[in-house]
Amino acid sequence: MREDMGEVTTSLQRPVTNTGRSKLVRHVDSFEIQPPTVPSPNGVPRSAWARARRRVSRWHRPYTFALLLLDFAAAALASWIAIQLFDQARSGFYKAKEDPTWFYTVAFVLLPLGWLIILWGNRAYDRRYLGLGPDEFKRVIRAAVAVAASVSFIAFAFKAELSRYTVGTALVGAMVLVLLGRFLARFILHVVRKRAGQAAHRMVLIGTLPECLEVYTAVTRSPAAGLMPVAIHITDGYAAARGIQTPVPVYAGRDILALVREVGGDTIAVCGSASAEPGELRRLAWQLEGSGVDLVVAPQLTDIAGPRVHIRPIEGLPLLHVEEPTLSGPALLAKNLMDRVAAGLGLLVLAPVFVAIALAIRISDPGPVFFRQPRVGHEGRTFRVWKFRTMYIDAEERLAGLVDQNETDGMLFKIKQDPRVFPVGRFLRASSLDELPQLINVLKGEMSLVGPRPLPADDGDFLGDVRRRLLVRPGMTGLWQVSGRSDLSWDEAVRLDLYYVDNWSLAYDLSILWRTVGVVLARKGAY
Incomplete structure (x- = not known):
């Protein structure tokens, strides 16, 4: 018999209390x-559950089958490209002149099948790694190394006459095509999940x-x-x-x-x-x-990422060892180098865009093209951030009359329909083009491509957890921006920034940069 515990909201229904099976309360708020x-008591006896495996979640089966076809086609296409680049009569996988049938069987059947087997052995088709995170691609790369090692061992063992250029092109090409195929499959999967709520x-x-x-x-x-x-x-x-x-x-x-x-x-x-x-x-x-x-x-x-957590079993007791965040070393040097090189190239390539935006701003509202404001940066140092001006010249004077209309909390001031923003400025904000001049700050070493957003230095109220954001240089984009931008609360934004500070890595930066492209194109949370 079920006991009714009362209402969570006014729509609770009392279950049937007879000896029969009662109805489930399906209300969303009860x-x-x-x-x-x-x-x-344990998992030894197998129940009838085992005969009804995954009645609901079957999306991974057709998805895995599609990946198998894509991976096989990618490996076969890479072999074809390698054969076209290098004369198969002179430098094939095998002695093509003597036995062309065997040559094509190896190139277009056995080698692609070998790819599938090794990918499967590296769990590249495991549903737990499909559709999210970098693990799927890491396993593809590990499988590519295993395929290369296997081909080298077989060639050495059987003294096969192979062309290093042909084999190398086929193996590298297959890895690249497999990764591209999985990027495409993941993109389609994400679209299905977002729009249809399936899979x-x-x-x-x-x-x-x-x-x-x-x-x-x-x-x-x-x-x-x-x-x-x-x-x-x-x-x-x-x-x-x-x-x-x-x-x-x-x-x-x-x-x-x-x-x-x-x-x-x-x-x-x-x-x-x-x-x-x-x-x-x-x-x-x-x-x-x-x-x-x-x-x-x-x-x-x-808020502790996997690379910082290690399990140390002691007498059957799994202890979680949490390492300190790495805020220095070769990875940080590589990050700084990547920032400077990317910022320099970006300023050169985007120079015509800068000129067009500057003309649009001057036509919309006469005045300075750039807006420079003091922000708090690395270790509390203050610098002046570069941005394209998106507000009328008297925006600061009009701020006092709009404070009570603030739609965010914490240290931010945001209004979705801010009357101080002129039309061209509203477009620049929605498309994030107003942030491009911050490449100058990145080139000067005041900012990074990825990091917590620099906050205004009006009152210097960086106390408690918020101050930890200053352990790294602020960024043009960051985890906050790709997770909701202005739609997030201040507490959630701080939590995401602190997560980034504690768990940053070069691979994580590249992942955030990739996600930034989609967020900018979708114009999500930008105002």
Whole structure:
């Protein structure tokens, strides 16, 4: 029998309390509770669950099949290109003159099949790495090294007469084409997830209600990630949950596997303190064996990226060792070099664009083309940032009358329809073209291409956590910008900036630069 715990909002329906199976409360703003059932003690017995693997989440199957076809075609195309570049009669994979059939079999069948086998061995088709993050591409590169090593070993063992130029072109070309194919497949997958809401993992969140809602907010902010929470199972604070609006149904005291089946889930996310219960997480993992349900953990140790976390098992106890953030060394030197070179080239290439923007500004509102304002930079040093002027000349005088219309919190002042912005300036802001002159700051070493945005130095109120942003140079773009820009709250923006400071790397910078292109084209959160 289920016990009704009362209303979370005014739309709670009382479940049926007879001996039969009661109806689920499907309202988005309610939860129900039933006495907990006895869970399976371990994962040894296989239940009927095993015969119903992944009834809901099947998107990865056609996607994986498409990747197999793309990878095979990429390897075969690379072989064809290598043969066209180098005369196959003189320098082929094999003695083409003596046995052309075997030559073409190796070039267009065996070598592509070898690519697929080694890619599979490197888990490049594992659904956990598809569609998000750099791991998929890292595994492709590792597979390319393995293919090259395998071809070299086979050629040496059988004393095959191979052309180094042909083989090298085929291997490098295949790696590049495979990566391009996966970029294209990922782009299409992200479009499907954003526009249709399909091809996603359906998640059930477990933990206290605040922890689950925090994870919900994080995973739904990026539809491209393919994580769609469909229910919350709270482990504590039943009374405190009353009267709280929730975006998905909330349950308590339910058998987890039964709940996952009822809501059509395929992933369980254990949030915050629920992951710290001794033995419970292990027992849950046992229960999920053979069920086809994925288990992910969002621990209390948040905002720490994977490269800084290492597991050190001691007598069966897995200890998480968290390293200090790396804010110096060869990686930082490479970042500085990349900034200066990219800024110099950018200023040269964009010179005609600068001239056109300057003319448009002068025609729209006579006055200076550039706007320079004091900002706080690395280690608290103040510098003057370069921007194209987007507001009328008297914008500062008119600010006092608009303070009460501020639409953001914290140290920012933003209005979506700011009357101080002239029409051309509004276009420059929406397209982020007004930020281009900051390449001058990057070239001078005052800013970086990627980093926390430089904030005004009006009152110098950089205390507490906010001050940690000053450990790195401010950037033209950053994690804040690619995650929502002006649509984010001040606290969320600070959290993202601190995450970047604590976990930055050169690869992370390149990833943010790539994401910036899409954000700028979409004009999301720019005003």
